[in-house]
Amino acid sequence: MTLDKNITKLAHQIRRETENVIPFQQAWLTAAGQFGALPVHTMAPQERIPLRAEYTGESDAAAQSAIAHDTHGLGLDHCSDEQRAFRALLALALFNGNVYTGPTARWNYAVVAAYDPVMSPRRDQLVMVAERAPENVATRLLPVEVDGSRGIPGLRHEVSYTCHGQRSLCLRHLPTGAMLTITGDPDACRRGSKRSFVPRHRYPTIDHKVTEHERRALAAVPPDIARRHDPAGWSRPALQPG
Numbered sequence: 001m002t003l004d005k006n007i008t009k010l011a012h013q014i015r016r017e018t019e020n021v022i023p024f025q026q027a028w029l030t031a032a033g034q035f036g037a038l039p040v041h042t043m044a045p046q047e048r049i050p051l052r053a054e055y056t057g058e059s060d061a062a063a064q065s066a067i068a069h070d071t072h073g074l075g076l077d078h079c080s081d082e083q084r085a086f087r088a089l090l091a092l093a094l095f096n097g098n099v100y101t102g103p104t105a106r107w108n109y110a111v112v113a114a115y116d117p118v119m120s121p122r123r124d125q126l127v128m129v130a131e132r133a134p135e136n137v138a139t140r141l142l143p144v145e146v147d148g149s150r151g152i153p154g155l156r157h158e159v160s161y162t163c164h165g166q167r168s169l170c171l172r173h174l175p176t177g178a179m180l181t182i183t184g185d186p187d188a189c190r191r192g193s194k195r196s197f198v199p200r201h202r203y204p205t206i207d208h209k210v211t212e213h214e215r216r217a218l219a220a221v222p223p224d225i226a227r228r229h230d231p232a233g234w235s236r237p238a239l240q241p242g
Helices: 003-017 024-034 045-056 060-066 081-091 103-107 109-115 134-141 212-219 223-229
Strands: 118-121 126-129 155-163 166-173 178-183 193-196
Touching: 003 024, 045 060, 045 118, 060 118, 060 126, 081 126, 081 178, 109 134, 134 166, 134 178, 155 178
Parallel strands: 126 178
Antiparallel strands: 118 126, 155 166, 155 193, 166 178
């Protein structure tokens, strides 16, 4: 018998013993506690932090930044619509190591795995901790010449900053509006200084709109995948610099 069935069986037993006074959900939580299997959402935020860090490999400080009192569970399965659309695109060639053989495989941005990045997903942004060389990772992901031939089409440099002596780059994906932060700081601190809107290298910034080359590159993504995660089909208007 599986653990879930054991918990359910005990929950029904608890209800019978209390003449069904206790609601089933409360009885289920009581039974789960006896089996040492309380669901994550019932844990206090501070108790979830080390558990999340075990899953992601991020530091406790980074995990704490991602878990708030209104965070669902470990904060790994719930995110904004913008992030969901952006991560669906990344899943085709970054998260799956180019196993996917479609057009995005040619962009070759799964090469960043060589830098051993640690992903720290948040509701409103994706943080990539690359302690070895955050600038190099950004170079692999940002288009150099915005012609759609390499890099993530529509990704732009928004701002860079320094925290704990480590460089961080905040990048914006214009077609979805999602943010990607690449940082060398293992704690992924966002209170950095020396902020600069001018990148060190010739990266395109948010002042550069999505080009026709990039639109064609995004249009080459299978439409069923694009529509499934972004009803606008990657065609949302580019964000204007604020």
